[in-house]
Amino acid sequence: MLLSNSFIPILKNNPSEAKIKSHQLMLRVGMIKQASAGIYSWLPLGFKVMKKIEDIVRQEQNKIGAQEILMPTIQSSEIWKESGRYDDYGEEMLRITDRQNREMLYGPTNEEQVTEIFRSSIKSYKSLPQLLYHIQWKFRDEIRPRFGIMRGREFYMKDAYSFDVSDEEAFYSYNKFFLSYLKTFKRLSLTAIPMAADTGPIGGNLSHEFIILADTGESKIFTDKRIFDLDNDDTQLEKGSLESMRKKYEQFYAVTDEKFNKEEFEKIVSKENQLITKGIEVGHIFYFGDKYSKPMGASVDLPGGKKDFVKMGSYGIGVSRLVGAIIEAKYDDKNEIMKWPLSVAPYDIALIPMINKNDSSALDKANNINKELLKNNIDAIIDNTEENFSSKIKKMNLIGAPYQIIIGKKGEGDLLEFKVTGEETQNLPLSKIIEIITKQKNSI
Numbered sequence: 001m002l003l004s005n006s007f008i009p010i011l012k013n014n015p016s017e018a019k020i021k022s023h024q025l026m027l028r029v030g031m032i033k034q035a036s037a038g039i040y041s042w043l044p045l046g047f048k049v050m051k052k053i054e055d056i057v058r059q060e061q062n063k064i065g066a067q068e069i070l071m072p073t074i075q076s077s078e079i080w081k082e083s084g085r086y087d088d089y090g091e092e093m094l095r096i097t098d099r100q101n102r103e104m105l106y107g108p109t110n111e112e113q114v115t116e117i118f119r120s121s122i123k124s125y126k127s128l129p130q131l132l133y134h135i136q137w138k139f140r141d142e143i144r145p146r147f148g149i150m151r152g153r154e155f156y157m158k159d160a161y162s163f164d165v166s167d168e169e170a171f172y173s174y175n176k177f178f179l180s181y182l183k184t185f186k187r188l189s190l191t192a193i194p195m196a197a198d199t200g201p202i203g204g205n206l207s208h209e210f211i212i213l214a215d216t217g218e219s220k221i222f223t224d225k226r227i228f229d230l231d232n233d234d235t236q237l238e239k240g241s242l243e244s245m246r247k248k249y250e251q252f253y254a255v256t257d258e259k260f261n262k263e264e265f266e267k268i269v270s271k272e273n274q275l276i277t278k279g280i281e282v283g284h285i286f287y288f289g290d291k292y293s294k295p296m297g298a299s300v301d302l303p304g305g306k307k308d309f310v311k312m313g314s315y316g317i318g319v320s321r322l323v324g325a326i327i328e329a330k331y332d333d334k335n336e337i338m339k340w341p342l343s344v345a346p347y348d349i350a351l352i353p354m355i356n357k358n359d360s361s362a363l364d365k366a367n368n369i370n371k372e373l374l375k376n377n378i379d380a381i382i383d384n385t386e387e388n389f390s391s392k393i394k395k396m397n398l399i400g401a402p403y404q405i406i407i408g409k410k411g412e413g414d415l416l417e418f419k420v421t422g423e424e425t426q427n428l429p430l431s432k433i434i435e436i437i438t439k440q441k442n443s444i
């Protein structure tokens with residue numbers, strides 16, 4: 001893609017309304033455009049990143065056997081009256097009246113809608129477990145929308161729901177999502193820590209929030225540092241293996257402020273392992289048994305002929321919030337260098353030819369390099385503007401493709417000036433550069 005043809009409205013300076021670095025960068029490089037408070041349009045650069053995140057989230061849901069559906073954004077109030085949440089949800093719910101005077105709402109979450117779908121079709125334990133998910137816009141009329149898309153009113157979420165015959169089976173489903181979350185965040189190059197959480201208005205009895213560390217985060221967290229060293233590489237999708245994986249994480253104290261107890265913390269965690277800091281919630285999983293299935297009458301036939309309400313859990317990932325969370329984790333705002341992880345980068349590489357009016361040879365060379373890159377499925381952005389070198393580099397550092405090739409007027413034979421963005425230049429042939437990027441891509 002040629003920069004001159006792309007819709008990347010870059011600002012010279014940080015917009016003053018943005019208080020945290022992700023919001024600053026997203027406005028600065030034109031990833032988003034505010035439409036009204038807490039509501040944004042996604043422009044090409046931001047949309048590309050979000051779609052790549054969405055793909056990774058989807059792949060990891062599919063790997064644990066979850067099936068994708070798509071529920072509407074607009075829901076009927078009827079099902080929310082059945083669950084009792086129509087009144088409980090309060091002012092965060094955007095309520096709408098249609099022309100027939102029916103009460104509708106813009107879904108803030110989908111427990112009721114999915115339970116309604118389930119109960120109309122599934123009648124027997126033989127069809128369980130069922131793991132269903134969708135990736136859809138949500139609306140919550142947040143009292144204080146802020147930090148750009150981090151706390152928006154309209155936001156993009158993956159929400160999954162599990163249906164099981166017993167508590168034991170439901171914990172198995174819960175643990176599958178627990179693992180898929182660890183894997184998802186790792187592929188996004190984030191360290192997200194599962195922390196014991198309160199179940200809040202969704203209700204129930206088992207819950208973890210997945211939190212990444214960030215000074216600008218809104219969650220206060222209290223952990224045993226050693227939890228950061230854990231991995232899940234040997235976990236199999238089978239009951240025992242998943243159970244011991246979750247136990248491995250749960251052996252270390254890690255909670256958000258809702259569950260924090262100072263005395264307990266100081267007793268359990270030795271001084272040198274205590275970490276008190278802030279973080280961003282990127283995912284949240286709940287087990288809540290028959291909280292919705294009971295009032296909504298979602299039951300199944302059991303083996304002995306009896307009936308019971310199906311046991312449910314729900315599992316959310318903030319797909320749009322993750323765009324901001326990755327920036328918070330990766331953006332060097334002092335030097336104004338963004339390094340997108342290759343897994344979600346808007347472009348794999350930036351080609352930066354030095355161009356002046358009477359000499360297009362560097363641009364020709366960039367176009368030729370681009371042809372080779374395309375053959376190898378490497379997505380490049382070419383800065384074909386005639387600006388000076390330092391402003392070109394500045395701009396490309398903000399756009400944040402993980403790699404750069406700088407093309408001067410005369411090249412040194414076959415060697416190209418290649419950079420991991422923000423690092424030292426290396427002189428490499430194109431074939432080697434393609435090999436490095438391809439290898440990195442295949443490891444995602």
Ligand code: ATP
Binds near residue numbers: 109152154
């Ligand atoms: P928070 O505590 O941040 O308000 P929540 O606990 O209300 O979030 P959940 O219902 O658990 O949110 O939603 C699942 C995920 O959706 C969250 O982990 C978060 O990543 C994302 N999310 C929630 N609210 C917003 C929002 N207003 N803007 C962007 N993402 C959000």
Ligand code: MG
Binds near residue numbers: 209281283284
């Ligand atoms: Mg939450």
